[in-house]
Amino acid sequence: MKVCLLQSNPILGNLTQNFNWLKTQIKKQDADLFIAPEMALLGYPADDLISDNFFIEKQQVLLEKFKSVLKKNQMLIIGGVALNKNERSNSAFLISKNNLIRQDKINLPNYGVFDEKRYFEKGKKIEVFSFNNKKILVLICEDFWDKKIEKFYKDKKIDLCVVINASPFEIDKFSKRQARAIELTKKIKSPLIYLNMIGGQDDLVFDGESFILNKENELILKLNPFRTEVKTIDINKINLTIAHKNNIEEELILNACILGTQDYLRKNKINSVYIGLSGGVDSALVAYIASKAIPKDKINCIMMRSKFTSKISCEDARKLAKNLGIRYKNKNIMPIINTINESLALDFKNKHPDVTEENIQARSRGLILMALANKDKAVVLSTSNKSECAVGYSTLYGDMVGAYAPLKDISKTKIYKIVNYINQKNKIIPQRIISRPPTAELRENQKDQDTLPDYAILDRIIELFIDEGLNCQEIIKYGFKPQLVKKIVRLILGSEFKRRQSPPGPKISRKAFGRERRFPITNNYLG
Amino acid sequence: MKVCLLQSNPILGNLTQNFNWLKTQIKKQDADLFIAPEMALLGYPADDLISDNFFIEKQQVLLEKFKSVLKKNQMLIIGGVALNKNERSNSAFLISKNNLIRQDKINLPNYGVFDEKRYFEKGKKIEVFSFNNKKILVLICEDFWDKKIEKFYKDKKIDLCVVINASPFEIDKFSKRQARAIELTKKIKSPLIYLNMIGGQDDLVFDGESFILNKENELILKLNPFRTEVKTIDINKINLTIAHKNNIEEELILNACILGTQDYLRKNKINSVYIGLSGGVDSALVAYIASKAIPKDKINCIMMRSKFTSKISCEDARKLAKNLGIRYKNKNIMPIINTINESLALDFKNKHPDVTEENIQARSRGLILMALANKDKAVVLSTSNKSECAVGYSTLYGDMVGAYAPLKDISKTKIYKIVNYINQKNKIIPQRIISRPPTAELRENQKDQDTLPDYAILDRIIELFIDEGLNCQEIIKYGFKPQLVKKIVRLILGSEFKRRQSPPGPKISRKAFGRERRFPITNNYLG
DSSP states (O other), rough: OEEEEEOOOOTTTTTHHHHHHHHHHHHHHOEEEEEEOTTTTTTTTOOGGGOHEEEEEEEHHHHHHHHHHHHTTOOEEEEEEEEETEEEEEEEEEETEEEEEEEEEOOOOOTTOOOGGGGGGOOOOEEEETTEEEEEEEETTTHHHHHGGGGGGTHHHHHEEEEOOOOOOOOTHHHHHHHHHHHHHHHOOEEEEEOOOOEEETTEEBBOOOEEETTTEEEEEEEOOOOOOEEEETTTOOOOOOOOOOOOOHHHHHHHHHHHHOOOOOOOTTOEEEEEOOOOOHHHHHHHHHHHSSSSGGGGEEEETTTOOHHHHHHHHHHHHHHHEEEEEEEHHHHHHHHHHHHHHTTTOEEEEEHEEEEEEEHHHEEEEEEHHHHTOOBBBOOOOOOHHTOOOTTTTTTTOSBTTTTOOOHHHHHHHHHHHHHHHHHOOHHHHHHHOOOOOOOOTTOOHHSOHHHHHHHHHHIIIISOOOOHHHHTTTTTOOHHHHHOOOOOOOHHHHHHTOOOOOOOSOOOBBBTOOOOOSSOOOO | EEEEEOOOOOOOOOOHHHHHHHHHHHHSSSOOOEEEOOTTOSSSOGGGGOHHHHHHHHHHHHHHHHHHHHOOOOEEEEEEEEEEETEEEEEEEEETTTEEEEOOOOOOOTTTTTTTTGGGGOOOOOOOOETTTTTEEEEHHHHOSSSGGGGTTTSSOSSSSEEEEEEEOOOOOOOHHHHHHHHHHHHSOOOEEEOOOOOETTEEEEEEEEEEETTTEEEEEOOOBTTTEEEEEEETOOOOOOOOOOOOHHHHHHHHHHHHHHEEEETTTTEEEEEESSSSSHHHHHHHHHHSSSSSSEEEEEEEETTTHHHHHHHHHHHHHHTTEEEEEEEEHHHHHHHHHHHHEEEEETTOOOOHHHHHHHHHHHHHHHHHHHHOOEEBBBOHHHHHHHHHHHHHHTTOOBBBBBBTTOHHHHHHHHHHHHHOOOSSOOOHHSSSOOOOOTTTOOOOHHEEEEEHHHHHHHHIIISSOOHHHHHHHOOOOOOHHHHHHHHHHHHHHHHHSSOOOOSSSOOBBBTBBOOOSSSOOOO
C-alpha cells in the first residue's frame, strides 16, 4: 500500500486555498492512501470561527468535493469539523470516490492552549475501517494518547494505524510522541503513521515532524520539522529503519521562530518589517530570524540612539546588519526626548527622575518605529523575550510595541544558547553583542543585573514558577533565597497587565504566556 | 426562618480579607441561614489560579474556620472549590457548627466568558438537604438554568431553594433570571433566593441584583445592583410583594462602568487616574465615570491640543472638567509633533501624508499621558468605545493606551444615550459635546463620518455581526448595502491585532470583545 503523507501548512480560514493545495498534491502523487492533518481545510485553532455555521458548511462542501479528486481505490483521510444541526465534532473524514465516512474525536483537550470543549461534542467510540482489504484505525491527536479508549480497538485486527494531528510545537514534544507511538504499536502490532501539520498561527507554531513506525516499532520515516512536505512511500516495501537522530534543541527553537515569523507575515499579507536594534542580543536574534524568514530587502533595522547609547552598541548593531545583509539606519532620538522633557518640565517640577524618563525614551523609540512601519505598510517585530515578559522588565508601548514577538517564549539564558549555536557555524552575530553584559541603556551605565538577579538564577526561578507550576515555598527548597523568590514571583504576578497588551509570539516552552497561561490581572494572591 | 443575604464584593485571590468581611457580617447579623455567592472566598473568575493547589488548600482551611464563626442552629451556604487529590469541583458548601457538606455543580459553563471545564469535574447529582427541619435545595449558577437536572429534585418536598451565583452583568440579564426563577418556583412550590456577587474583575462586572421570590412567585425582595449589601429577612413573615421596577438600562450600564472602574483601581491598589480629554463625548463620559468612581482630587484630565484641535474642543473640555470639579490641564503638543516630523522628514521624503501622521499625533498624546501617569504612580483610563474597537478606528499605542477602558463594550450610539440620560437630571456634560458631529481632529476638518457610515448604521451592522453572530449575507437581508456590510465586516476581522493589545473593560453587551469573543488574528476568512 502506497501512502502519501501531506504535511501541509494550512492558512486559517482560507478554505479554497487549502483545498486547492491538497487537490494539486493528490493529483500529482501516485498513492493509494492520502493522509492530511487534523483540521486541514480550516486551519487550527480556528477559535470562535468554529461557531460560524456558514463557514463550516463551506468546508463540508469542499470535503465532498474531494470525492471527485480521488481515483477509484484511493482514499483520503483528513481532519475537519462535522456539523449536525448545531452540534459539532472534531472529526477525521475517510473520503473515497463514492463514500465519505467519519471518525469523531473522543478526547477534546480543554487545557493548556486548547479549548475544544468550547466547540465540540465528544465522539462515542473508535471504529476500525476497511480500505482495500486492509483494516485501518484512525485516531485524532488527543485520542492517540488516551489509554482508556484502547478498549475500542486493542483486540481487533489492525493493518495500519493513522494518527492525524494539529499538535503545536514545544520543546521535547517529538520524543514524547515517538515514545507513545512505540507503546501503541507494541499493543496493536501494526505500522503507525503520525501526521502533523506545520505552520505558524498567532501564538502557536506546528512542527510537523510526521513519522512512520513499522510494526516492529522502528522509525522508518521522519519528515522534516517546520517544512511543508509531501512524501509517498510503500509501507509494505520500505522497511529500512532510519537512524534515530533527534534535532538539536537550539535549531528546533530557531526554526520554530523563523516559521512562526514567516507565517505571521505571509498569512496576514505583510511584506516588510521594522526592527529596533539596540546592539543587544535580543534584537540581534530577531534580526537574524527575520533574515531567514523573509527577503532581506524587506527588513529595516533602526538603531535609535540616545545619550545613554554607547558607541559599541552602534558599532555592533551596524556590523550585525552588515553581516546579515539587511538595511540599517541610525537615528538620534535626543531631539525628540529633549522636546518631550521640555514639554513636561513644568509638570515634573520638583519631582525626581525615575522610571518615567526611561519609559519616555523607550516610548519615543516605539513611536518612531511605528511611524516608519506605518508609512511603509510594514509591521514592527518586537524584541521582547520571556524573561522580561515574565518580570515586566520592559516598557508597555515602548520596547513592547510590535505585531509579533518571535522571542516571546524564550528565556534570556536560552537566547544566549541560540546565538552561540548560530555563531558555531558562521560568526554572523558580532561576538561582543554576546559577551558584553546585558543593558537596556536607558540611563548612565545601566546594567540589567542592577535590578535583576543573574539571568541564570532569574530564568530558573521563572521556569520553576511558570513552567513547573511550583509555589514560593517549593521554589525556596531548591536553594534560592526566600526574599529573592518572593520578589520575582511578585514581579511576575504584577506584570500581567503588561502581558495582556503584548503582541503574540510562538509557544516554545512547556508553559507559554498568553494563550496557555491564563491569569487574572486583578489578583491579590501572592503565590 | 431568618435568612441573611450576603451580596458581597470579593477581591480575587485575597482569601483572608474576603473571609474576614464575611465573618464580620455573620457575627453582626441575627439570622438562621447565611447565603454568600459562588466562589465567595476566591473571587471569580480565578482562571489558572484554580490549578494552584496551595491556594485552594488555604481556601479549604478558611471554609472549615466558618464552623467556629457560626452559632448552634446557624448555617452558611457559600461557594468555593472542593479539591480531591488533583480533581476540583465548583461547589456550594453547607457549613454549620459541627458539619460541612457540599453540593457540586453539574453544569460547567464553557462558552462565552466561561471556561469551567478547564478546571472542574462535573458533579453527579443534586441533593435536598435538611436544615432546622426544613428541606433546602441548593443550586449553583448554571445548574439553576438547566431543566434536565430538575429530575433530581422536582418530586421532592422543598421548603427553600437557594441559588448562589457569580453571574456577570449584561444588558437584560435580570429579567432573564427572574423569568427562570418564576418558572422554577412554579415547579418546586417553594420560595427561591437568588444570590449574586457584585464587583469588577478585569473584563467582567458582577451586578448583584440578588432577589427573593415567595412560593407564589412574587418578588418580595431585590437588592440594589452594583452595591455591596447585607440584608436579613424572615422569609416566612415578610410576604409583601415589591413593585416590579426594572432599572433603566442607561443607569445600569453607567453603574456597571463606574463599579468596574472603581474596582479595577481599588483592587489593583491604584489611587489616581489620567484621562486624555478631547472635547468629545467618549472622554467626557469616561471623566464622568471616573468622577463617580474615585475622589475628584485623584482625577487628572489633560487636553493635548494640536493644530487640528478646534477652539470649541478646548472650551468644552475645560467646561466639562469644571462642571465635574476635576483637575484640568491644557498642553500644546505641537512642539513634540513638530520635532518628530522633523526627525522623520528625511525618511518620509517624497512620501505623501497618510494615516502615519495622524498616528504620530495620537501616539504623542499616548506618550504624554503615560509619562504623567508614570510619574504619579497613576494609570491612564482609555476612552475607547466598542464601535471604534470593532472597526479599528483608533490608534494602537495612541488613543488606545490605558490600564482600563470603561467604555470598551459600549457602542457610540449607546454612549450618546447615556450622556443624554446623565444630562436629563443635571446638565453636567456641556451640550455642545453631545450635539457636534464626532471627530478625531487628527487632520483639518476631519469628521468620523468622512470614513465611517453614520453611527446608527455602523453600530447596527456591528451588533448584527458580533452580538447576533450573523454573516454578511444575513446582514444584507436587513436592508444594508452589500458593499457597506462587506467593508464593515472586513474592518472588524482585520482589527483583531489591535484588540489583542487593548486594555480590559467591562462586558456590557451580549457579546463583548476580549474574554468573550475569541477570534484568531491570522484569519483569511471574510465572513
